[in-house]
Amino acid sequence: MDKSLTSRVIGFLASIVLTLTAFLIIIRPDFFHIGIKNAITMILGLAILQSIVQSIFFLNILSEKGTRWNLVVFASTISIIIIIIVFSIWIMDHLNYNMMM
Secondary structure: OOHHHHHHHHHHHHHHHHHHHHHHHHHOHHHHOOOHHHHHHHHHHHHHHHHHHHHHHOOOOOOOOOOOHHHHHHHHHHHHHHHHHHHHHHHHHHHHHHHOO
8 A cells, every 4th residue: 555545544544533532522421421621621632633633644744855844834823823712712711700790
């Protein structure tokens, strides 16, 4: 089998497992014996893992043979997105705290 095809099949299977795990956490939370906060944390972790799997196996971020500028731009984009999401959640939580009577 071709190395590229093997990589894509492994990525596909990993994506299926991660997606089904997140689906089962939502559909059958009693099976995992976890609370709602732990379920949300687990789903967030699975989403991050899913994005890493997609980046490695389908975008071929680590196997690039040319310059590393694409990886630097990708890392910068991801860090800007994380900053926007984290501070948006922080602002919403702060506003929620200040608006409570």
